Amino acid sequence: MSELERQRQANIERNKELLRQLELAGMSQNLVDDVKKQAKKPTKPRTKVKREPKEAPEIVPRRKSRRLEGKKAEFDQVLDEQRVKLEQEEEQRQRERDRVEGEIKLKDVVKKGDWESAINLLSDLGSKVSQGDYFDIVARTNDAEPDIKKAREELSNLSLFEDFDPSGVKITQERVLYAGLHPVADKAIVLAGDKYGELGIWDSSGSIEGEQGEDDEEPEKLPSISSFKTHSRGIAKIAIHQSRPQSVYTASYDGSIRCLDLATQSSTEALVIDSDPRNPLGVSDVHLPNPNLIYYTTLEGGFGTQDLRTKGKHSQYQLHEKKIGGFGYNPSKDTQIVTASLDRTFKVWDLRYVKKDPESHSMVPHLYGQFESRLSVSCADWNSAGQIVVNGYDDRINILDFTNAPKWDESTSFDEPFKPQYSIKHNCQTGRWVSILKSRWHAHPEDNIQKFVIANMSRFIDVYSSTGQQLAHLGHELMTAVPAATSFHPSRNWLVGVSASGKAYLWT
Secondary structure, eight states: OOHHHHHHHHHHHHHHHHHHHHTOHHHHHHHHHHHHHHHHSOOOOOOOOOOOOOOOOOOOOOOOOTTTTTOOOHHHHHHHHHHHHHHHHHHHHHHHHSOOOSOEEGGGGEEESOHHHHHHHHHHHHHHOOHHHHHHHHHHHHHOOOOHHHHHHHHHTOOBOOSSOGGGOBOSSSOEEEEEEOSOSSSOEEEEEETTSEEEEEEEEEEEEOOOOGGGOOOOEEEEEEEEEOOSSOEEEEEOOTTOTTEEEEEETTSEEEEEETTTTEEEEEEEOSSBTTBOOOEEEEEEEETTEEEEEETTSEEEEEETTSTTOEEEEEOOSSOEEEEEEETTEEEEEEEEETTSEEEEEEEEEEEEOTTTOSEEEEEEEEEEOSSOEEEEEEOTTSEEEEEETTSEEEEEEOTTGGGOOTTOOOSSOOOOSEEEEOOOOOOSSSOOOOOEEOSSOTTOOOEEEEEETTTEEEEEETTSOEEEEEOOTTOOSOOOEEEEOSSSSOEEEEOTTSBEEEEO
16 A cells, blocks of 8 residues: 555544544435435426417518609608699689679679568668669758758768677678668668678668577577678778669679679679689779760779760770779769879779870870879869869879869860869878778758768768868767778768678668
């Protein structure tokens, strides 16, 4: 046995002796036995876990490149759809603004009120007017002696019609361009035209029943108002010849003049200017010197005549380079006219003498002379006494005397600008939302006082005599807006003013 082996055996014996001393031999045996028992212990079978069936994954579209497929991006598609929608809406708006042609049955164009109420109003109005009323009025006018003091008292004593709150008397839906009173003399009938071609009619003597109130209350009484969409654009003027009061003529920016027949409840074309229906040559004013003749002006400075007995034939002359806002004719000589223009002038013409203009090489009536203003001239009106009233954006109302005009002929011409006989300071700065203020003569005053009416920007209605004296300054706490569109009744001392929103203020 080698020395190394002997040392190993000695170490083993020494370790055993050490274990005996520590009594670990039995403990180690017990550990071995416990391990053996653990190894022999039978294991329980594992219980099977029931697994839920897996749901099939949702199949989603695979992402693709629209660019590689040659398709438009979704954003571009949305833009295209919006563009098409806008084009369709614009096309619809254009169709609504297309000039209405041919005969229109009012039943088909009722905008406000029902047809039953409208036909009652129209039928009643058509039966109440006659040609005899006109001649009675003229006879009384000629016989009356003018009395300024009495006229001032009568006009100052006019009262605002309060059977209905003026805020509820809305004749049209949009801004009113013109308002006037029908010639019928036994009750006040207000006519108004708005900027979208709606003609409103208000019978101040009548009413209609509103909805049934709560707790069996009586239905509310509402003003008798009917309106009709007879034009596709603004109604600039309403004209009625007093010998034919059942015929109501309306001039529009859609390039047409229509006649509303109260007896047949229809509107027919009296004149259509040959122009693009979607870009028409608008009519700015109209007068009827006699029942068979129409005078009219356009938004591009033209003046025309139409004999109603010869349909389709009308004469037209270019009198101004810019819009004619209004015009009038001499009641004593209806071939003499006065035109007021955006070119800052008003001019007096004679239709009897037509010749070629050396500058424009077009046919024009004889020009007597003109009046030059600092700013544009809004309107001009000629009364039966031979006086012209004009006003414009220079904040002046000018009255000029042309009583000798019927004696003028082709040789008459004035090199110097006309000078006003009377001039009144008046605020005419209407701004964007108020219709243009226009002075209008009382056509056939029963009191034989020559006077005109114009709205006041301080929410009043002013009446002046032909010599510039103020006869009335009408205002009321219920008149909460500027009654920009104003007119006299043709004969009675009744006045109406309608605000931009269509509210009517009637003074009787």
